[in-house]
Amino acid sequence: MSLKIDKEKNENNLTVILSGELDTFTSKELEKSLENELTNVKSLTFDLKDLIYVSSAGIRTFIKNQKIMQKQGSMKLINVQDSVKDLFTMTGLIKMINIEE
């Protein structure tokens, strides 16, 4: 299993659609993929509809991006699966990051 990263950019809005697994390996791929993409982005959305696995490495990647985005705009997660949402609740991420129902 791996991670598929699709990006849709519309002016200052970037949507990143993640499918598969966000683990210690693929979170590095995601960070790399976003490295030069966030300049001028005001609104960053992660669509997690098909993301079935997240580990602490993945959570750290979301925290890192949240820290970047709170300086220049906003970030949110949408379509989070229940099992992933349970993990976000347990780790407290749910209080730090905007997770849209």
Add this chain to the structure above:
Amino acid sequence: MDEIILKPEIRELKTLDKKVTELLEPYDINKSTLMNLKLIIEEIFSNICNYAYPQKDKDDLIKIKMDFCENILKIRMNFIDTGIQFNPLEVKNPKSPNTIDDAQIGGLGISIMKEYADDIQYEYINNKNILTITKNLN
């Protein structure tokens, strides 16, 4: 009892995952339970890789023993390393942070492991860390 000996390098996690998948493949185990097991394994293995062997010696190894009980669908895994003595059960769960700036990056993996494993035991014997986790798979 299955056993696998790996180098404490994060890429070896793929080898371990494969081994566990092969072991459990014949059984009808719920997908989300398997995902939780995978999560526990990733957190423990990456903790050992990241922190147990700061000196990086080519002889460093992690031994993992796996004991799967077919009748009651339960797996017990021993993670054995000769790195720095470390009892994850003594780590207090990081206080759930309220803001992003309070977010403690460390300790997250340990909290996840404690939450998703059904039982965790730790021993330090003959200079070896032995972490034993049990996960019910039914």
